[in-house]
Amino acid sequence: MSVLVVDDHPVTREGVRAGLARAGHTVLEAGDLAAARDAVRAHRPSVVLLDLHLGGDDGVDLVGELRADRPDTRILVLSQAPLSEVLRAIRAGAHGYVAKSAPSAELAAAVIAVCSGPVFPAELAAAIVAEADRPRLTARELDVLRCLAKSYDNREIAEELGIALRTVHRHLDAVRDKLGTRRRSQLIRLAGQWLQGQRG
Known part of the structure; x- marks a missing residue:
């Protein structure tokens, strides 16, 4: 399976790449949104692992673009961002979330799982349910x-x-x-x- 890792920290990208490569995945890397867009167009990855803080870029912007242009690509947020920011990405269409602190085996399992359905840890699932229950005000x-x-x-x-x-x-x-x-x-x-x- 091809996986695109989008993160502006080279050390993080290398660590994630190594772990996913050991699990048998083909791993691509991008350090910003422009490089990520190019990689998506050129390689059409099955899964995009996306950090939300990309220097001056907002990773949520890519979520909306991918959902519109590449609806078959699965988007897994990989971030230490606050839950409120992760929820923004989920509202934009991301399919799941894994904390950057997750072990390599957990991340590799999430990459497989997100191809079949949403991947949300318990605390994020609770926040999503709470938000769905919140009344919509004008x-x-x-x-x-x-x-x-x-x-x-x-x-x-x-x-x-x-x-x-x-x-x-x-x-x-x-x-x-x-x-x-x-x-x-x-x-x-x-x-x-x-x-x-x-x-x-």
Whole structure:
């Protein structure tokens, strides 16, 4: 199986290459997104092992491109990035995640497994489920939620957002329905928790 390792650290690439080569894989390397794009076009690897921090490049950009242009290529994030960044890659279409600290045998097994289905460790799977369960708020409802987290009253929210008071009431009703509470004190507490979850 051909595997493209995309990482801006040569020592990391060499370590991963050696481990995967021992497992019988053909390993290609790229140190940035431009080299990765060239390698994908030239070699059409079965799996792309992708770090998310590539100097000035964002690895998530490549995820979207691969899903659009090479839908058969499996994308396995190999990174020490925070869980929130890994979730961004998953939302963009990555098929799995393995920490850079994983042993070579675990990484080799993940490369095989991702060809058959998603590869997510327990903590990432839990985060994905939690995100799926989180209500979807509109951009304006999020604005109202941020004001609530600052304990603004309805008139202050209207002034802050430049909208009519009746519009604030309508957005508040929608937020209450989506977050499952009618009490304002509870809503303010949930606003802070929900926004923290969005950042995490």
